[in-house]
Amino acid sequence: MNARDAILARLTGTATRAAIDGEAATLLIAPERPPVDPAALEDSFLARLAVPSVAATVDAVAGFADLPAAVARYCADQGLARSLCTPPDPRLEAGDWSGFDRHATAAPDEPVALAIARCGVAETGSLVFETAPEAPMLPNFLALHHIVVVPQVVAYLEDAVLAGTHPRAHYWVTGVSGTTDIEGTYVRGAHGPRFLHVIRLG
């Protein structure tokens, strides 16, 4: 018997698929989770972005056309050159990026990467991403400064998971790359970004 059959032979059950699905669904009724006021999603999200383990800086713009100005503000505040990795997302072309050096591939020591999140999560301050041809993943982990555009905010992590769509990678970023591996001391920027800047859109 091959390994697969040998393992499964020891795990046979009598429950029908319908019974199993029913039980699994019951286990998700009214889950315990931190309360999020649906009337104050925005404030909850911003409050979560401010906690020390996330510690994001925040800006806001009305639309994609205003994005270059917001990025320019951040670069000036941080003393950064106007050079950044941007995804090939057509929404970005609504803005005038003249004066910026934009590139699609991140260098190993890329200083700044910009990304568009699908949404932010009020429960945790997480930023939700999904890979696609216009949304590569690697730049978001290589760059020292991670600038994230957030078009909408949802209440809970469950709301972030779109039913029926399963991209190659679905990922949640909740703060910057951190480690406590040496004597329990917290260090920001272990492998990935050391700075997180959220630009709230709309």
Next chain:
Amino acid sequence: MSAPATAPTADTFDTRVAAALADRNLKLAVERTAGTAEAKRTLAVDAFPDFEAARDRAAAIKDHVVANLGHYLERFEANATAAGAKVHWARTAQEACDIVIGLCKAANAKSVARSKSMLGEEIGLPHALAEAGIVRIETDLAEHIIQLSGERPSHIIWPAMHKTREQVSALFKTSHRNPHVEESIAAMAESARRHLREGMLAADVGISGANFLVADTGAVCTVTNEGNAELSLVPPRMHIVTAGIEKIVPSTGHAVHMLRMLSRSATGAPLSQYTTFYTGPKRPGDRDGPEEMHIVLVDNGRTAMREDGLVEMLRCIRCGACMNHCVVFRQIGGHAYGGTYPGPMGAVLTPAFDGLKQSRDLPNACTLNGKCQEVCPVRIPLPTLLRGWREKSWREGLEPASLRSGLGAWAWFARRPRLYRAATAAALRSMRLMGRSGWLSKLPLAGGWTRYRDMPKPPAESFMAQYKKGRRA
């Protein structure tokens, strides 16, 4: 760099414990990290609306999966395959390593980037890669530290918790090409960042474990705070996952509940910094991601645990709360346990993996204070499972002869109450003669016990004698 041994020369539990207790640095290091984790968990749990009900739900989700494990594994396999991943099955650690090494060789891999996985340690993957001549780059900062020092993890969340900053600094200075100058922890982390980044971007294969396998999507979920999983798994052309078969959850919604429990129990955070669900390899048009994704589902004793009275242990989500709260672990650290997994969960798992004969000391090195069970996010009855190993050890005659004959003698007396009371009274009288002050510093046949502590001088009469007098009065 995959020396299998850990503590120098120590090969029995007793000698390892003696070495650990004599190490002042270790006590300080363990106390610092586990103590902080304990405090942070308490704050996180207190801030959660109903953590006790959430623990019930987490336990119920895991029990549901384990009861229907065959069904969920087949479902996971079908969905992962449909997404373009290749699923492999391994009965044993050896089979799992053979599959991984075979895949690496087929991909002509010179180097692999590894994202910390306890299952990888369990099956001996570091050793197998070394034997195959494949360069292994451990990318979790703590795993990188212990790879440099040739040790094994001493904690499942903080594998290098036993190392001081001075020791880490020395390791980095001898092995990093461009090491830190300033003696600060931030500078050391920066040195590792520079050093590891090159290796991660050049690796041929990325290897990870899985925190969860999602049955209804075929996704593999990893959780890190450093982002090293993503940096290890996105650039290489092949991603290999090794995961225990118990890691399954029915859906992403169930994974969300378990993630809320995992991060709070492990580090006290509402969520770890990076949570990623990987579903199959790179898709058409994608600019990054691996060409191939392989998932190795590993049994390695889990079906046997399910059949042999250890089914609750399959709930374990490897958060480390049990060891952070264990009075024994806090004294001796992780290496003294001698297995892949330390602390209370390790004391239950190691006899299952390595055999009870080799590890019968572990279930005995427990005070049964119940703290581990109190904090376990999936309510594993760890003290009960440990007692189960003790009983099995007794039944199988693995306890030493002196203990068996001593307990036999005690049982003989205990079944004869008159004689037992007379013997107790005689023992009390002689013990009172031995202790001049209020304490006994030496006792016949109990030299091991009195070596580190004194026994209080007993009262003149036994409890039963005093009780009877009281009743008569």
